Amino acid sequence: MRRAILDKNDRLAERNRGYFRARGLLVLNFLSSPGSGKTTFIREAVKTLQPEFKTGVIVGDLATDNDAQRLRESGAPVVQITTGTVCHLEAEMVGRAVKQLDLNGLDLLVIENVGNLVCPASYDLGEDLRIVLLSVTEGEDKPLKYPPMFQSADVVIISKIDLAQACNYDRETALANIRRVAPKARVLETSAKTGQGMDAWREFVAQQHQERKARDPLCP
Amino acid sequence: MRRAILDKNDRLAERNRGYFRARGLLVLNFLSSPGSGKTTFIREAVKTLQPEFKTGVIVGDLATDNDAQRLRESGAPVVQITTGTVCHLEAEMVGRAVKQLDLNGLDLLVIENVGNLVCPASYDLGEDLRIVLLSVTEGEDKPLKYPPMFQSADVVIISKIDLAQACNYDRETALANIRRVAPKARVLETSAKTGQGMDAWREFVAQQHQERKARDPLCP
Numbered sequence: 001m002r003r004a005i006l007d008k009n010d011r012l013a014e015r016n017r018g019y020f021r022a023r024g025l026l027v028l029n030f031l032s033s034p035g036s037g038k039t040t041f042i043r044e045a046v047k048t049l050q051p052e053f054k055t056g057v058i059v060g061d062l063a064t065d066n067d068a069q070r071l072r073e074s075g076a077p078v079v080q081i082t083t084g085t086v087c088h089l090e091a092e093m094v095g096r097a098v099k100q101l102d103l104n105g106l107d108l109l110v111i112e113n114v115g116n117l118v119c120p121a122s123y124d125l126g127e128d129l130r131i132v133l134l135s136v137t138e139g140e141d142k143p144l145k146y147p148p149m150f151q152s153a154d155v156v157i158i159s160k161i162d163l164a165q166a167c168n169y170d171r172e173t174a175l176a177n178i179r180r181v182a183p184k185a186r187v188l189e190t191s192a193k194t195g196q197g198m199d200a201w202r203e204f205v206a207q208q209h210q211e212r213k214a215r216d217p218l219c220p
Numbered sequence: 221m222r223r224a225i226l227d228k229n230d231r232l233a234e235r236n237r238g239y240f241r242a243r244g245l246l247v248l249n250f251l252s253s254p255g256s257g258k259t260t261f262i263r264e265a266v267k268t269l270q271p272e273f274k275t276g277v278i279v280g281d282l283a284t285d286n287d288a289q290r291l292r293e294s295g296a297p298v299v300q301i302t303t304g305t306v307c308h309l310e311a312e313m314v315g316r317a318v319k320q321l322d323l324n325g326l327d328l329l330v331i332e333n334v335g336n337l338v339c340p341a342s343y344d345l346g347e348d349l350r351i352v353l354l355s356v357t358e359g360e361d362k363p364l365k366y367p368p369m370f371q372s373a374d375v376v377i378i379s380k381i382d383l384a385q386a387c388n389y390d391r392e393t394a395l396a397n398i399r400r401v402a403p404k405a406r407v408l409e410t411s412a413k414t415g416q417g418m419d420a421w422r423e424f425v426a427q428q429h430q431e432r433k434a435r436d437p438l439c440p
Contacts, residue, residue, distance in 0.1 A: 001221050033253045033254045033255055033335070033337075034253045034337045034358060034362055034365070034366060035253055035255075035256075035355070035357060035358025035359050035362060036255075061365055062338065062365060062366055062367065062368070063364065063365060063366075063367050064361070064364045064365050066361050066364065066365060067365075085338075085342075085368055087307070087336075087338035087339050114338070115253070115337065115365070115366075116307075116336060116337070116338050116339075117253075117254045117335065117336070118282065118305075118307035118334070118336050118339070119307050119336075119338070119339065122305075135255070135357065137255060137355065137357035137380070137383070137387075138254060138255025139255050141284070141286050142254055142255060144283065144284050144286065145254070145281055145282060145283060145284050145286060145287075145335070146254060146282055146283075146335075147282065147283050148282070148305055160357070163357070163383070163386055163387065166383055166386040167357075167383065
């Protein structure tokens with residue numbers, strides 16, 4: 001049963017992927033625990049990328065449109081998916097939500113998944129990159145304790161780095177644990193509050209967008 | 221399908237409940253996001269309760285026995301459940317794990333669920349009390365964004381209160397949001413690091429244990 005659901009999701013994710021590629025979009029799927037700072041990071045990240053990179057946002061939550069409202073402060077168009085009791089986004093939900101966005105002129109599509117470090121790992125949405133946030137407040141062992149999520153990460157963003165000292169954050173251990181589970185993942189250390197690491201973030205996205213255009217020269 | 225799984229879980233949870241009652245155990249199910257401080261809180265909470273209240277611990281994780289090792293520092297016997305890819309504990313897993321504990325002389329059974337603010341809410345384990353942790357680092361809106369979990373809470377423990385200032389934690393908003401979703405839940409503000417609130421915690425458990433004995437006078 002679970003297998004069949006995942007198989008169906010994988011097919012719809014590939015359809016999304018094809019659709020996104022034809023539209024020349026670089027698509028980022030953001031995942032983390034509740035409270036790791038996804039919404040704040042995305043809001044600041046989108047501000048940093050504008051106006052060069054025009055971004056649309058899809059955000060999933062069980063309830064409330066708090067995040068959608070906060071994300072609109074970035075100036076980007078935002079579509080909310082309310083999942084009710086469903087603990088993750090699925091490709092089908094994203095396929096429906098994207099129809100509510102005007103994709104003309106968009107360079108980037110950012111998807112903020114439901115806050116959950118387990119279930120969303122199993123659901124491909126058709127993204128180009130999976131970006132997993134780990135805040136310094138959560139403890140350095142999370143990559144080891146939630147391996148499916150971290151194994152699937154293309155990028156790990158260490159967030160709230162401004163709180164490192166207050167939390168006795170052990171940087172070496174955290175980085176070693178990430179490398180153990182996700183040896184190929186790019187790691188960025190950031191604070192959306194102080195702006196630390198946001199230049200590196202911008203550079204990273206610009207490079208990915210460049211590579212996407214080079215790989216698929218038909219895209220605008 | 222999901223309904224059938226939950227129905228089966230509910231029956232096995234009631235069996236656990238009957239079993240726990242016959243053994244005179246007060247059973248606490250701890251739930252939260254990854255990184256809210258469940259393990260540290262439980263370790264310190266168990267230390268605070270000993271030797272008056274003898275406690276056994278069952279801990280669930282996708283991978284690693286890091287938490288079980290840390291919990292053993294409290295002096296309590298600990299049984300680990302490794303769930304692999306399963307995002308929550310189920311009554312059946314707890315029923316099996318409890319057989320590995322020597323229940324003679326135990327007053328309390330503490331269950332640390334998998335770190336996940338969504339899925340474990342649907343799975344009764346046969347506990348007396350659901351205790352949901354919310355750390356001050358996670359943001360005050362989490363009760364509104366994850367209503368099923370907070371609606372099911374008998375107790376909400378606000379953890380890492382020592383980090384309140386560093387995180388610009390808005391106490392009034394957090395408490396108002398908890399009251400809105402879980403008006404009957406008891407709220408305790410704690411720091412396992414500084415010991416703040418641990419006396420109130422001890423008093424709360426002592427009172428619950430007393431009430432349990434009064435309700436069920438056959439229990440030892």
